[in-house]
Structures are given as structure tokens and as C-alpha cells.
Amino acid sequence: MGLFQKCSRLSLRSSYMWSVCPQYSIAVTARETPDRALIVHWTQHRDVHNSRRLGANPANPSAAPPRLPFSRVTQEDLSFFRALLPGRTITDPDLLKSSNVDWLKTVQGSSDVLLRPKTTEGVSQILRYCNERNLAVCPQGGNTGLVGGSVPVFDEIILSTSLMNQVFAFDNISGILTCQAGCVLENLSHYLEERDFIMPLDLGAKGSCHIGGNVSTNAGGLRLLRYGSLRGTVLGLEVVLADGHVLNCLATLRKDNTGYDLKQLFIGSEGTLGVITAVSILCPRKPKAVNVAFLGCSSFQQLLETFQCCRGMLGEILSAFEFLDASCMNLLEKHLKLTNPITECPFYIVIETAGSNATHDEEKLHQFLEEVMTSSLVTDGTVATEATKIKALWSLRERVTEALTHEGYTYKYDISLPVEKIYDLVQDMRRHLGGMAKNVVGYGHVGDGNLHLNITSPSKDFDLLAAIEPYVYEWTSQWKGSISAEHGLGLKKRNYIYYSKPSEAVALMGSIKAMLDPKGILNPYKTLPDNIN
Amino acid sequence: MGLFQKCSRLSLRSSYMWSVCPQYSIAVTARETPDRALIVHWTQHRDVHNSRRLGANPANPSAAPPRLPFSRVTQEDLSFFRALLPGRTITDPDLLKSSNVDWLKTVQGSSDVLLRPKTTEGVSQILRYCNERNLAVCPQGGNTGLVGGSVPVFDEIILSTSLMNQVFAFDNISGILTCQAGCVLENLSHYLEERDFIMPLDLGAKGSCHIGGNVSTNAGGLRLLRYGSLRGTVLGLEVVLADGHVLNCLATLRKDNTGYDLKQLFIGSEGTLGVITAVSILCPRKPKAVNVAFLGCSSFQQLLETFQCCRGMLGEILSAFEFLDASCMNLLEKHLKLTNPITECPFYIVIETAGSNATHDEEKLHQFLEEVMTSSLVTDGTVATEATKIKALWSLRERVTEALTHEGYTYKYDISLPVEKIYDLVQDMRRHLGGMAKNVVGYGHVGDGNLHLNITSPSKDFDLLAAIEPYVYEWTSQWKGSISAEHGLGLKKRNYIYYSKPSEAVALMGSIKAMLDPKGILNPYKTLPDNIN
Known part of the structure; x- marks a missing residue:
């Protein structure tokens, strides 16, 4: 007892x-x-x-x-x-x-x-x-x-x-998709791309994760900066309540102010309030042009200034602004044999643009790159417009989680903070842990103020854990951050x-x-x- | 009894x-x-x-x-x-x-x-x-x-x-504004514009409405097409519950998945669940270039085709696609002495673009206009890039509500429908009412599938009302629409x-x-x- x-x-x-x-x-x-x-x-x-x-x-x-x-x-x-x-x-x-x-x-x-x-x-x-x-x-x-x-x-x-994987309907005028909860995100993406649309969310686990699970956990991912959260893009849900009653809120309307918006209760509540069985979701048009730039910065301050410059100059075509630090790059090279396409830097940025006019987008991107290179905010960079090369650059960001699993044991933290604070936590944690951790790495969604802080050790290490927690949560709380930006609380973080x-x-x-x-x-x-x- | x-x-x-x-x-x-x-x-x-x-x-x-x-x-x-x-x-x-x-x-x-x-x-x-x-x-x-x-x-x-009108904070890196609920929307807009940002919503009542009321009613308005609904842009709320307890959910984070998203309960519940006292909201950068086009179409089908073409060609710079019919224009001319800037047409469109590069935006807009003029989707049009002229064109859409108040008595309906159905309801209602109504007019947000159907009579007319209701609601229900897209239910529509x-x-x-x-x-x-x- x-x-x-x-x-x-x-x-x-x-x-x-x-x-x-x-x-x-x-x-x-x-x-x-x-x-x-x-x-x-x-x-x-x-x-x-x-x-x-x-x-x-x-x-x-x-x-x-x-x-x-x-x-x-x-x-x-x-x-x-x-x-x-x-x-x-x-x-x-x-x-x-x-x-x-x-x-x-x-x-x-x-x-x-x-x-x-x-x-x-x-x-x-x-x-x-x-x-x-x-x-x-x-x-x-x-x-x-x-x-x-x-x-x-x-x-x-x-x-x-897993067997609830039927698409019910897709309206190619409104872009509204209605499907069962068990549809795999990547399958839905393929389905939509054939119809000149895309899903409003994208994440590393897309090959396995279900749209119902995405909604239940209010998944964020790589496109949130551009298309907003599922709280805006999910238009309707069908949910089975604990007692078996079916709650049909499967509307396919962009606007509906008739009473309380019940579906919001089930978005992000991790299956604790009901089981989502079907989803209707607003999907954006497939962009006519996509460009990805992979850039290096010599400090996090320069990375932040690059972000500010980028928002101003790329504006409405900016669809992602992600980062990883040098430690992440080392793990990608070591465990997954990925190649760093640019010279070594303390910080790497993945910028994606998505727009309706390739010429305009390239012009904006080149003007931006010229600005950040001439002002020395960025030390090196490469740009991809072709699908295979885009995928290769994205994998440097998307496969960090996978690379970390090869390191032994990983303590994972998914933190929201004011954007100017996000890397301070990584640096402070390194100082705080000294030689106790094998790696303290940071990557994530700069545009959303969302840091993935990962700390590795050869195997489970409870002294290390005791040094991390509650320190990491106290640090986050002090800056009014969120201790779970997009992963949810589940079992591990509930308390x-x-x-x-x-x-x-x-x-x-x-x-x-x-x-x-x-x-x-x-x-x-x-x-x-x-x-x- | x-x-x-x-x-x-x-x-x-x-x-x-x-x-x-x-x-x-x-x-x-x-x-x-x-x-x-x-x-x-x-x-x-x-x-x-x-x-x-x-x-x-x-x-x-x-x-x-x-x-x-x-x-x-x-x-x-x-x-x-x-x-x-x-x-x-x-x-x-x-x-x-x-x-x-x-x-x-x-x-x-x-x-x-x-x-x-x-x-x-x-x-x-x-x-x-x-x-x-x-x-x-x-x-x-x-x-x-x-x-x-x-x-x-x-x-x-x-x-x-009304006396709770203080701005608490504005972060010009993240664009997050935190203020009291009684701030007037237009005052917040001015405050932000001085700082190179804008509010994510705009509506005709901006000179009087409070941000707390906007959130309580989940106001839609003119920018929803571009910036999404308040369910996505409102990041935090402070709410006083019925028993006086203060619920502090006034986060200023773009992402936060720690437990149920309680603030959603208070968005759109019209003050029936709590009194919103403070709001934090994500504000977009002020666009560097704004253009407004006012176009005429000879049929609603052509208007819809113009919309489809517009979404494809203007893409990410499209910030509004609104319409009004000829009856609305007549009332604007008659009661408010506004001038129709183009030749008479059955339907008028207001298109707004907002982007980060004036040259690119103008090029996109001109390409689009050339396309819709040469294909005869649009019969006449005018474009404004200067603020005063933009305001004048917008007033043709924004002041329809005001013009209607001069017509005697107005029965107002705010309906969401699949976009291709929205004007069918107006035409069907005209047939259905025959000579009973003085005017049956339609205007609204095509991009959101949101029709404002207004029916006027010289004075209150209960025979007319009995002919409208529940007919209009049954019609809407048959097409799985919403009987209140953005106005809420309040007293009048609750039942x-x-x-x-x-x-x-x-x-x-x-x-x-x-x-x-x-x-x-x-x-x-x-x-x-x-x-x-």
C-alpha cells in the first residue's frame, strides 16, 4: 500500500x-x-x-x-x-x-x-x-x-x-471529405491528390496513423502553420458514446452556429469521451507549386531572425518552417545513413512553400534566400522543386524520431513555448544534465512554437529521469508553455x-x-x- | 394556459x-x-x-x-x-x-x-x-x-x-493579442494595423461589436474564407462561470494538447455557459497588398464557375468571395444612394485579394480577370487598389443589411448550404411566396456556402411569416444545411x-x-x- x-x-x-x-x-x-x-x-x-x-x-x-x-x-x-x-x-x-x-x-x-x-x-x-x-x-x-x-x-x-476504412464522399467543389475513422492518413492523401486536393495535416506517422486517431489526439504535424488546427478543419464527427448511443454531428458545412459545437469535445480527448467513427474534413486544393529549402544557421537567434524575415517575404505561400539541431543531424547520419546536403551548422531549417503560381513562388523564395544569404543570417542552403528531392530534404526532418530510437532509450518531451524561448530549454537542459545524458537534442515546428526535446541514454536511467522531471515541466510552466503541444497526455503525461x-x-x-x-x-x-x- | x-x-x-x-x-x-x-x-x-x-x-x-x-x-x-x-x-x-x-x-x-x-x-x-x-x-x-x-x-x-476594453498584451513576433472582452473590434483592428497586423475577422458591425461578443457568438464575417473560424484563431479565453468561479484558459500558445479544450465550450454558446472576460487571439500579418474587384455575372451558375476559377487562379491570395443579387443593389441605390460602379447585372461579386507582393498579386488578379472576361463568365467589372475605392466597393456588400432596414419589416435567415444550392433557395422562395413579399433578396459569403436570405414586407405580416416558416427551415434541413450559419440561435431561432x-x-x-x-x-x-x- x-x-x-x-x-x-x-x-x-x-x-x-x-x-x-x-x-x-x-x-x-x-x-x-x-x-x-x-x-x-x-x-x-x-x-x-x-x-x-x-x-x-x-x-x-x-x-x-x-x-x-x-x-x-x-x-x-x-x-x-x-x-x-x-x-x-x-x-x-x-x-x-x-x-x-x-x-x-x-x-x-x-x-x-x-x-x-x-x-x-x-x-x-x-x-x-x-x-x-x-x-x-x-x-x-x-x-x-x-x-x-x-x-x-x-x-x-x-x-x-482498422477495418473502418471507407471513404464515404468527396465534394470537389467544396473540398470536403467524409470518411470512416480508420482510414490511414497517407491513403487519404493519395486519394485526394488524385483529385487535386491535399489533406490539411501531414505527419511522420502518416503511413500508419488513422484519421480518427489524428482527430482524437488533435494531431498537429507539418502543415498546421498554413492550414490551421483540426479544430478549424474538422467540420463534422460521428461519435459513439460510452453507452453505445451514436452522436451524429457529421456535418459537411463550413459554418454552423446552431447550438454548442459538440464535436470539439471529442477532438483531442484521446478516446476518453467517445469513439470517433467518422470524420468530415475541409481539404485544401493541391498547390500547383511546391518548393523546399534546406538552410543552415550558425545560431538559434539567427534562425529566429530568418523566421521573421521568411514570414514577411514568403507570406501566404509559407507552408512549413521546421528546424533540427546539429545533434539531430549527427543521429540521422549515424543511424539512417542520411547525407547532410549542406555544410555543417549548429542549426538546420526546412522551409516549404506551396502556392498557385510557380513563377511567383520561385521569385519570392529567391528574393528571400538572397536576403538571408547576403545578410549572413543563413550560412548555407539548398533548394528542391522536384518531388524526389523534396522528399529527401523532408526526410531529414521527418526521420529524426526514427533515428532517435536507435540511440538506446529516449525521454521525449513535446513542449509549446513562446517561439523565442524554445531552444533556451534545450541549452538549459544540457547544462542542467551535464554528462548524465548521451544526447540532448531539439527539433520541431518553429512556426508553431513547438519544440520536440529528446534526451537519450544507453538504457533506462532513473537518475537521469529524476534529473529531467519535474525540471522540464517546471521550466515550461514558468514560461506559461504547454507540457504537451501536440502529442496529448495519454498515460505517460496525465499527472x-x-x-x-x-x-x-x-x-x-x-x-x-x-x-x-x-x-x-x-x-x-x-x-x-x-x-x- | x-x-x-x-x-x-x-x-x-x-x-x-x-x-x-x-x-x-x-x-x-x-x-x-x-x-x-x-x-x-x-x-x-x-x-x-x-x-x-x-x-x-x-x-x-x-x-x-x-x-x-x-x-x-x-x-x-x-x-x-x-x-x-x-x-x-x-x-x-x-x-x-x-x-x-x-x-x-x-x-x-x-x-x-x-x-x-x-x-x-x-x-x-x-x-x-x-x-x-x-x-x-x-x-x-x-x-x-x-x-x-x-x-x-x-x-x-x-x-x-463595455468598460472592459483594455488591451493586455500584443506579441509582434507571434502575432498574439490578449485583451479584455469589451474591446470594440474596429478599435482592435486599428491597434493592430499600427503594428502591421490585422484581426483575423472582420464584419459589418465592427464599429460597435465587442471581441467577447464575437467569440461568444462564433462570429464568421468577411475573412473566414482566408483565416478560418474563431475556433482555430482564438488561442485562449478567460471565462467567469455562473457561480462566479473564474476559469483561466487564457493561453497564448498556438498548440496545447493538455486535456480537453474547455475554451471551445464558450465559443459560440452565446453567453449561456459563462461570461467571457478576456480573449487571446492569433492575428495575421497585415497584407502588403490588397485589391478588390467588383464583378457582374448574368447567372448564378456563372457566378459559381467564376468562384471555381477564382480559387484555382488566385489560390492563397484570395481573402474574400462575396455576392449580392440585383435586388440588393436596387435597395442600396434607393435607400443609401450608393452608385452601382458597373453595368446592371443579376448578380454581383466582391473579390478581395490580400498578399505579400503587390506585383504578383496584381498579375494573378489580371490573369484571372482576363480569363473570366474572355470566357464570358463575367460581364463587367472594376478593380480597386486604393484604400478609399476599396472601402467604397466593400460598402456595396457591407451595407446591404442597413439598406434592408429601410424597407419596412425584414425577415432574416442566415443559412449554410452546399455552395451550389445557395441561390436555389432564394429563387424557390420567390416562387413560393409569389406576390406576398415585397422583396426576396440574397447575399452572403459564397466561399463559405453561407446565404443571407432576407424577405421584406411593408410591415409585420404574419401570413407572410407563416408562408416562410417552417418552409425555409424544411428546405434547409432537406439539403443538410444549417439554419444558422453564423448568427447563432439566440431567442429567435432557439426552437x-x-x-x-x-x-x-x-x-x-x-x-x-x-x-x-x-x-x-x-x-x-x-x-x-x-x-x-
């Missing part, structure tokens, strides 16, 4: 507030052992002060809380699922393996059943049944999340959208929410959860902190 | 669902007469079938419901307010007049007190007191709404944001919500209202329908 001094669960009696029930879940867990929850990432348990701010396990706020008293899946349940989804109720442990572990292989669940419905009605029947039986459910898209949000923590039933949100806001989130999912069956242990007071 | 056969109110006992309490409120109302509610717009009461779909008063779903049993303002209450807001507690009936009636002079309340706090703390103390005393409150910004959402229906206390939203969605809205404002004191009788089942 020493380890988890407090735990919280959704109260069944109150629909308004989560209530903290000390010891109750622990007692249940103890009775129902063995629980097979295993957080590979976190295993050290130290005796430190119980901090209310950091939730159930103050020594290790990312660790899984005790299993909540959900029912266990019985043979009778399996019979129900098999009758409902013949051939699509998976219980073979080998087939379940990849769905029980996240992409980073840091969170390991132990679910015994994976359901693969094809229709909204199927999802509805599953949730109605699970809600009645008090069975917990983990909705899963492409399972590419980085915060342990898309895998079970214990034995939650995995509800996969750090108070560094970015006041307690009144978190309490209200708990009320919303309790209203929509009173039994708490949807993606438990995710997003919201263990203790909401 | 015949008139209002059912009425609903927020249940005090349940936080989960609105409950329908037949007759209860009626009884209270009868005891507490005189109630001075007067809906100027609607006075006819006919004996028709009670339609559940259309709420409390099926003959006249826009009419005010009976007064709910809120407390009446006492001398003791006034003493409290005067101590809290010395000199800013207005009870002089002459001074209250303009705050009791909407801009269109169609909804008339009878509030006896107008409060003008300067700070969030002031708003908090007012709401805490009103919630405890069960006093209803009508939040009011610039009072420019068109659906009766910003004026009291009975004796609700008017809580004005028509079911034409655009399924009952499950409306019930969930009721649950959210009950959770955040269990006594229902915030802007009662607005947004949600009288009967939620």
Missing part, C-alpha cells in the same frame, strides 16, 4: 465531479491479482513526499495507477463478441502482441481481446454491451501515439478502427496536467468525463490525472 | 438532463405578474397543433417562453451592486433603453438594471451574488446580434462588457435547432448547460430550445 498512497476513480454516484476514493481501488486490485500491467518505461519506485500535484504515485507520476474495478472478460463475453464480429474477434496472443504495445515499446498492456468492427453500428453494439457489463475499452487507431494513449494499460478490450492547466479547469474536465462516461470505461487511466480534487 | 402548453426550465435537482416541467413556470409567472416581456417581432398566437419539434409554443416558436421563476431585483440587491460598482450600476430607465432593445428593434426586454464592471473580479462577484440570489443575467457586448441573443427577454440583469441538430445532440447540449449553470441564470431563454426531451 505504500506505493500508491492515493488513487482516484470515476465515481458511479456523482455525475458532476470525480471523487477521490483513497485505497478503494487498491483493495480491489489486491483481491483481483494477478494484474499484468507493466509499464516498461517506469519501474523505479522511490519513497518521496506525496505531492497532490502529481497524482497517485508522487515518485513516478507516469506509472500506471492500480487497476480499477472493471469486470474481467468472460467466455460469455467472448461468445457475444464472436457472434457480433465473426472472424473479427481476435484472442490469439500472437496476434494481440502488436496491439498491446505502443510504437515506442514503452507501454505494455495485457489485453486478451481485440475487436475489429467495420461499422458504426458495430461500435455502438460493442460499447453498449461493455458499458452494461462494466468492461473497460481502449480505442485504437494506427497505434502511433507517443504518450501511451493508444494501448491498454491492463486488460482493457482493444477496439480497433503532469497541472503544470499547464489550473485545477479549476482540470476539475471541469473531470465533470465532463463523468457526464459522458459515468462508469469510466472509455480509455481509462488516460488524459486526466489520477487525483482530481 | 392555452398559449404555452409546455415549458421547460433547468432542473435544480439534476445536473445531467434538462427536465421538462409542464405548467410549473407558468404558475410562478402568473403569481408574479406583471411580466413585461414584449417580443415586438412576434405577437400573433394561433391555435395549431402542439408540435414537440418546435418547442413550447408551436404556433410561434420564436416567441418568448413564460418567465422562469428567477428572483426579482430588490433594493437590497441594488445596494449590493452600487457598493460593488459605484457609478456603474445603471437604473435610469432612459439610460437602460438602448440596452433593452436589439439592433434590429425586434426584441424588447424590460431590465431595470445594467451593470458595467471593469474587471474579471467584478464580473465574478456579480455572478457569485446573482447565482446565490437566483437572479438571471443577460451578458451584453456591443448588442449587434441579429437573433435576440444579447438583450434581456424579461427583467434579467444586463451585464455589459428551430432540431432542423439542424439531432435530438441526441440537443439533449447533450442541455446536459452541458445543466452542468455549468445548474440554476440556469446565464442568458436564459437563449440558444437551447424550450423543450428538450
Whole structure:
């Protein structure tokens, strides 16, 4: 009992507030052992002060809380699922393996059943049944999340959208696409490009991630600077609520002010309030001309000045302004054998333009490049207009995450800060950690003020971890930043929410959860902190 | 009792669902007469079938419901307010007049007190007191709404944001503005233009409307096509909840995925869930070049083809594509003495470009104009690049609403439809009404699929109204449109919500209202329908 001094669960009696029930879940867990929850990432348990701010396990706020008293899946349940989804109720442990572990292989669940419905009605029947039986459910898209949000923590039933991959409609006048939640982002991109449109979002995981998962996690990615967030581009959603009711908000209108915009509740709530089954989204025209420039800067200050100059001179054709530091480049060369196309620099920039007139775009880009080269803001650079070369330059930015996985163990932080502060955190962290870390690297979306801070060590190192956290969160909070800019909170970051949100806001989130999912069956242990007071 | 056969109110006992309490409120109302509610717009009461779909008063779903049993303002209450807001507690009936009636002079309340706090703390103390005393409150910004959402229906206390007009901060690197809710949109525009930025929204009412009201109503306006909706550009809000608690979500980050995005609840909920006291908003750079073209088309089909061509050729510099029909032009000439700058046509288009390179923009615009003139899509046109001429061309679109007010009585509809359908509704309505209406005119935002359908008669005409409604809503619903694209529902449209939203969605809205404002004191009788089942 020493380890988890407090735990919280959704109260069944109150629909308004989560209530903290000390010891109750622990007692249940103890009775129902063995629980097979295993957080590979976190295993050290130290005796430190119980901090209310950091939730159930103050020594290790990312660790899984005790299993909540959900029912266990019985043979009778399996019979129900098999009758409902013949051939699509998976219980073979080998087939379940990849769905029980996240992409980073840091969170390991132990679910015994994976359901693969094809229709909204199927999802509805599953949730109605699970809600009645008090069975917990983990909705899963492409399972590419980085915060342990898309895998079970214990034995939650995995509800996969992988067979829900139909495009319902595309209107080539308005550019509005309507499709099922399980469509893979890259497949949608190909579908649209054939029709002279593009998706308003793009990210490294596009080959696997599902649009439903993108919406559930409010994915940002590489095009946010230009096309804005999913909160603006998603026009409609169909969602199945915890009790199986289908909420049809699948509008295909650019403007609709009839009542509260319910779909916003489900964007970014990581499957904890409902399961998204279909999406309608506003897609931009495919640009007639795309150019990518890869530039080098000798300081972050020069990089920022280049960004300012770029926004002024490229204006409406600027579609991405990304950066990586020299340490990232070293890892790309070392592990992925990618070649640095320019001379070595402390900082590299990827600039993309997308416009409707190739001549105009090239002229703007060349004027900009001339300006930043003659003023010595940029020390070297290369430009690509041809698709293969564009892809090669982009891969230098997109494959940093992959390169890092070869380094041993990676501690990942996804931070929003005022743009002029983003690299200060990397430099300060290097000073702070001294020789403890193998690498402290920074890359990300300058245009959005979004830093991906990654710290590597040969293997898991809890002394290193203790030096990073909560230091990184305190640093972020001090500058009124966000401790999760685009990755979400999932399992790993849930208890750090108070560094970015006041307690009144978190309490209200708990009320919303309790209203929509009173039994708490949807993606438990995710997003919201263990203790909401 | 015949008139209002059912009425609903927020249940005090349940936080989960609105409950329908037949007759209860009626009884209270009868005891507490005189109630001075007067809906100027609607006075006819006919004996028709009670339609559940259309709420409390099926003959006249826009009419005010009976007064709910809120407390009446006492001398003791006034003493409290005067101590809290010395000199800013207005009870002089002459001074209250303009705050009791909407801009269109169609909804008339009878509030006896107008409060003008300067700070969030002031708003908090007012709401805490009103919630405890069960006093209803009508939040009011610039009072420019068109659906009766910003004026009291009975004796609700008017809580004005007019003295909350401070700019807190502007970051000229990120373009993020943070200000109080009562800042007038045009003042913010001037403030930003001096700093080489612009507001991401612009609308005809800019000289009076408040940014807090814009956000509360999710105002669309003229720049939505380019800069997207407030759901994407508003980065943070500070909101005072019904019980006086301050919810600080005033982030200034472009990306933040830490938990549910609570601010979205308050965008577009018309002050029924909380009072917005401060806003942070992402502002675009001021474009270096602006051009406006005013064109004529001989059919709506040609107008649509011009739109398609325009999107392709102007691409990223297109910032507005608006239209008005010949009837609108006649009214502009007749009542406002504006001059049509081109030859007479059935349809007129206002196209605005905004870009970073004047030469490129002019070249794109000229190429586009050459294309649409030589292909005869457009019959005549004029272009302005100079500010005064740009303003003059824009006024032809912006002042249509004003011209209509001179026509006698106007029935206003703000409809979203698939863009190729928007003028069909105008033509069909003309056929349907025959000689009953004086004018049936259409104008609006083609780029957003948003039609402003306006029907005039010399004076209020209930036979005409009965011919328009619910016909117009049924027509819209048949094409899966929105019965309120950007104006909101307010008092006038609240009971028509079911034409655009399924009952499950409306019930969930009721649950959210009950959770955040269990006594229902915030802007009662607005947004949600009288009967939620």
C-alpha cells in the first residue's frame, strides 16, 4: 500500500465531479491479482513526499495507477463478441502482441481481446454491451501515439478502427471529405491528390496513423502553420458514446452556429469521451507549386531572425518552417545513413512553400534566400522543386524520431513555448544534465512554437529521469508553455496536467468525463490525472 | 394556459438532463405578474397543433417562453451592486433603453438594471451574488446580434462588457493579442494595423461589436474564407462561470494538447455557459497588398464557375468571395444612394485579394480577370487598389443589411448550404411566396456556402411569416444545411435547432448547460430550445 498512497476513480454516484476514493481501488486490485500491467518505461519506485500535484504515485507520476474495478472478460463475453464480429474477434496472443504495445515499446498492456468492427453500428453494439457489463475499452487507431494513449494499460478490450476504412464522399467543389475513422492518413492523401486536393495535416506517422486517431489526439504535424488546427478543419464527427448511443454531428458545412459545437469535445480527448467513427474534413486544393529549402544557421537567434524575415517575404505561400539541431543531424547520419546536403551548422531549417503560381513562388523564395544569404543570417542552403528531392530534404526532418530510437532509450518531451524561448530549454537542459545524458537534442515546428526535446541514454536511467522531471515541466510552466503541444497526455503525461492547466479547469474536465462516461470505461487511466480534487 | 402548453426550465435537482416541467413556470409567472416581456417581432398566437419539434409554443416558436421563476431585483440587491460598482450600476430607465432593445428593434426586454464592471473580479462577484440570489443575467457586448441573443427577454440583469476594453498584451513576433472582452473590434483592428497586423475577422458591425461578443457568438464575417473560424484563431479565453468561479484558459500558445479544450465550450454558446472576460487571439500579418474587384455575372451558375476559377487562379491570395443579387443593389441605390460602379447585372461579386507582393498579386488578379472576361463568365467589372475605392466597393456588400432596414419589416435567415444550392433557395422562395413579399433578396459569403436570405414586407405580416416558416427551415434541413450559419440561435431561432441538430445532440447540449449553470441564470431563454426531451 505504500506505493500508491492515493488513487482516484470515476465515481458511479456523482455525475458532476470525480471523487477521490483513497485505497478503494487498491483493495480491489489486491483481491483481483494477478494484474499484468507493466509499464516498461517506469519501474523505479522511490519513497518521496506525496505531492497532490502529481497524482497517485508522487515518485513516478507516469506509472500506471492500480487497476480499477472493471469486470474481467468472460467466455460469455467472448461468445457475444464472436457472434457480433465473426472472424473479427481476435484472442490469439500472437496476434494481440502488436496491439498491446505502443510504437515506442514503452507501454505494455495485457489485453486478451481485440475487436475489429467495420461499422458504426458495430461500435455502438460493442460499447453498449461493455458499458452494461462494466468492461473497460481502449480505442485504437494506427497505434502511433507517443504518450501511451493508444494501448491498454491492463486488460482493457482493444477496439480497433482498422477495418473502418471507407471513404464515404468527396465534394470537389467544396473540398470536403467524409470518411470512416480508420482510414490511414497517407491513403487519404493519395486519394485526394488524385483529385487535386491535399489533406490539411501531414505527419511522420502518416503511413500508419488513422484519421480518427489524428482527430482524437488533435494531431498537429507539418502543415498546421498554413492550414490551421483540426479544430478549424474538422467540420463534422460521428461519435459513439460510452453507452453505445451514436452522436451524429457529421456535418459537411463550413459554418454552423446552431447550438454548442459538440464535436470539439471529442477532438483531442484521446478516446476518453467517445469513439470517433467518422470524420468530415475541409481539404485544401493541391498547390500547383511546391518548393523546399534546406538552410543552415550558425545560431538559434539567427534562425529566429530568418523566421521573421521568411514570414514577411514568403507570406501566404509559407507552408512549413521546421528546424533540427546539429545533434539531430549527427543521429540521422549515424543511424539512417542520411547525407547532410549542406555544410555543417549548429542549426538546420526546412522551409516549404506551396502556392498557385510557380513563377511567383520561385521569385519570392529567391528574393528571400538572397536576403538571408547576403545578410549572413543563413550560412548555407539548398533548394528542391522536384518531388524526389523534396522528399529527401523532408526526410531529414521527418526521420529524426526514427533515428532517435536507435540511440538506446529516449525521454521525449513535446513542449509549446513562446517561439523565442524554445531552444533556451534545450541549452538549459544540457547544462542542467551535464554528462548524465548521451544526447540532448531539439527539433520541431518553429512556426508553431513547438519544440520536440529528446534526451537519450544507453538504457533506462532513473537518475537521469529524476534529473529531467519535474525540471522540464517546471521550466515550461514558468514560461506559461504547454507540457504537451501536440502529442496529448495519454498515460505517460496525465499527472503532469497541472503544470499547464489550473485545477479549476482540470476539475471541469473531470465533470465532463463523468457526464459522458459515468462508469469510466472509455480509455481509462488516460488524459486526466489520477487525483482530481 | 392555452398559449404555452409546455415549458421547460433547468432542473435544480439534476445536473445531467434538462427536465421538462409542464405548467410549473407558468404558475410562478402568473403569481408574479406583471411580466413585461414584449417580443415586438412576434405577437400573433394561433391555435395549431402542439408540435414537440418546435418547442413550447408551436404556433410561434420564436416567441418568448413564460418567465422562469428567477428572483426579482430588490433594493437590497441594488445596494449590493452600487457598493460593488459605484457609478456603474445603471437604473435610469432612459439610460437602460438602448440596452433593452436589439439592433434590429425586434426584441424588447424590460431590465431595470445594467451593470458595467471593469474587471474579471467584478464580473465574478456579480455572478457569485446573482447565482446565490437566483437572479438571471443577460451578458451584453456591443448588442449587434441579429437573433435576440444579447438583450434581456424579461427583467434579467444586463451585464455589459463595455468598460472592459483594455488591451493586455500584443506579441509582434507571434502575432498574439490578449485583451479584455469589451474591446470594440474596429478599435482592435486599428491597434493592430499600427503594428502591421490585422484581426483575423472582420464584419459589418465592427464599429460597435465587442471581441467577447464575437467569440461568444462564433462570429464568421468577411475573412473566414482566408483565416478560418474563431475556433482555430482564438488561442485562449478567460471565462467567469455562473457561480462566479473564474476559469483561466487564457493561453497564448498556438498548440496545447493538455486535456480537453474547455475554451471551445464558450465559443459560440452565446453567453449561456459563462461570461467571457478576456480573449487571446492569433492575428495575421497585415497584407502588403490588397485589391478588390467588383464583378457582374448574368447567372448564378456563372457566378459559381467564376468562384471555381477564382480559387484555382488566385489560390492563397484570395481573402474574400462575396455576392449580392440585383435586388440588393436596387435597395442600396434607393435607400443609401450608393452608385452601382458597373453595368446592371443579376448578380454581383466582391473579390478581395490580400498578399505579400503587390506585383504578383496584381498579375494573378489580371490573369484571372482576363480569363473570366474572355470566357464570358463575367460581364463587367472594376478593380480597386486604393484604400478609399476599396472601402467604397466593400460598402456595396457591407451595407446591404442597413439598406434592408429601410424597407419596412425584414425577415432574416442566415443559412449554410452546399455552395451550389445557395441561390436555389432564394429563387424557390420567390416562387413560393409569389406576390406576398415585397422583396426576396440574397447575399452572403459564397466561399463559405453561407446565404443571407432576407424577405421584406411593408410591415409585420404574419401570413407572410407563416408562408416562410417552417418552409425555409424544411428546405434547409432537406439539403443538410444549417439554419444558422453564423448568427447563432439566440431567442429567435432557439426552437428551430432540431432542423439542424439531432435530438441526441440537443439533449447533450442541455446536459452541458445543466452542468455549468445548474440554476440556469446565464442568458436564459437563449440558444437551447424550450423543450428538450
